[in-house]
Amino acid sequence: MPPQRDRVAGPRVPSILVHGGAGADPVEGRDELRAGVRVAILEGWRILAGGGSALDAVERAVRALEDHPRFNAGRGSVLTSAGAVETDASIMEGDRLQCGAVGAVSRIANPVTLARRVMEASRHILLVGEGALAFARAQGLPECDPEALVTERQRLRHRELVPATKGTVGAVALDRNGTIAAATSTGGLAGKLPGRVGDSALIGCGTYAESSIGGVSCTGDGEAIMRVVLARRALDDLKEADDPEYAARVAVDLLVEEGRGHGGLILLDWRGRMGWAHSTPLMPVALMSPAGQMDGTGSQLFNYLALGGRAAVASRPRPGTGSHEIIALNLPFAGSGNIRPTIMEPSRIARSAQMPSDKSVPPRLEFRRQFNS
Numbered sequence: 001m002p003p004q005r006d007r008v009a010g011p012r013v014p015s016i017l018v019h020g021g022a023g024a025d026p027v028e029g030r031d032e033l034r035a036g037v038r039v040a041i042l043e044g045w046r047i048l049a050g051g052g053s054a055l056d057a058v059e060r061a062v063r064a065l066e067d068h069p070r071f072n073a074g075r076g077s078v079l080t081s082a083g084a085v086e087t088d089a090s091i092m093e094g095d096r097l098q099c100g101a102v103g104a105v106s107r108i109a110n111p112v113t114l115a116r117r118v119m120e121a122s123r124h125i126l127l128v129g130e131g132a133l134a135f136a137r138a139q140g141l142p143e144c145d146p147e148a149l150v151t152e153r154q155r156l157r158h159r160e161l162v163p164a165t166k167g168t169v170g171a172v173a174l175d176r177n178g179t180i181a182a183a184t185s186t187g188g189l190a191g192k193l194p195g196r197v198g199d200s201a202l203i204g205c206g207t208y209a210e211s212s213i214g215g216v217s218c219t220g221d222g223e224a225i226m227r228v229v230l231a232r233r234a235l236d237d238l239k240e241a242d243d244p245e246y247a248a249r250v251a252v253d254l255l256v257e258e259g260r261g262h263g264g265l266i267l268l269d270w271r272g273r274m275g276w277a278h279s280t281p282l283m284p285v286a287l288m289s290p291a292g293q294m295d296g297t298g299s300q301l302f303n304y305l306a307l308g309g310r311a312a313v314a315s316r317p318r319p320g321t322g323s324h325e326i327i328a329l330n331l332p333f334a335g336s337g338n339i340r341p342t343i344m345e346p347s348r349i350a351r352s353a354q355m356p357s358d359k360s361v362p363p364r365l366e367f368r369r370q371f372n373s
């Protein structure tokens, strides 16, 4: 077990945060990305809300994004220089630092599930290529025609050498027992050499979770992320600063300045507070946590979505309950209506979602620009 020094015993407010990859702003197709992360967050959330584990929640959320053809993971992955899909994925459970990963894997539609099998059913942490495939077969995981993972969009991009917008996916979650899990899955970098393995397969680089501190999933230039061991370094920053948003920003600065690359990360601390940052124009993020459960009121919904560098959160009274519902809006998709916007930091949003009393959450609409927009 990791040191429990700072961790307070007792049930936690479950929370989940997902990302859909740091990269260029696709301009058209943003709605699809938004819908994709929304579906993923709801799938993961359903598990947490039913008392399920953080590990199940992140696996489920990442699977949803792997199945979505618009993201660079599972089906829809970018192609190697040889025109094939080769995926990387990793998953980690932060109570006992259990982890599993796969690299340069083809023929598997849900690499995150294979990574979980490596974690649970092997004595290894990372399996790659043919060896990973042989393990998948031995585990009875479904194998698919490699062509089934290639979308027309990626085939066209490959043929026309269009620089791919990114779309790696990841999730971090905290469950009621206080366990934190994180997972990341990707097709990697477009045009990569066959056999290249990136940060998403490497524990400590693309993914890390330690329940006494927090969980992280990274995205961006894999070589730069590996250079600075970004996920673990972000948790070190979090431990030091005790501020998820600050830790995320410091980690992205590290990626840019010392790693010499671009990208982003999502981060969740042991209390369920969230942070994320990116140095690219876009990183779709969705998050969800119930507010009020800590004091047993259990009636508020916290759902914050960020896309295109802008996001909004609103709370409104729930008729007849005396409580408030916090709803997510996405600017510029949603108008601000008649509610006066104010600036709010994500860490404060997370804190307000955990306010001890319904009455302390006034109706409001709040939005902020992402740091890098």
Ligand code: ASP
Pocket (backbone or CB within 6 Å): 021, 022, 088, 166, 167, 168, 186, 187, 188, 189, 197, 198, 199, 200, 218, 219, 220, 221, 222, 223, 225
């Ligand atoms: N980090 C991934 C890789 O280098 C790519 C990405 O996140 O877009 O494989």
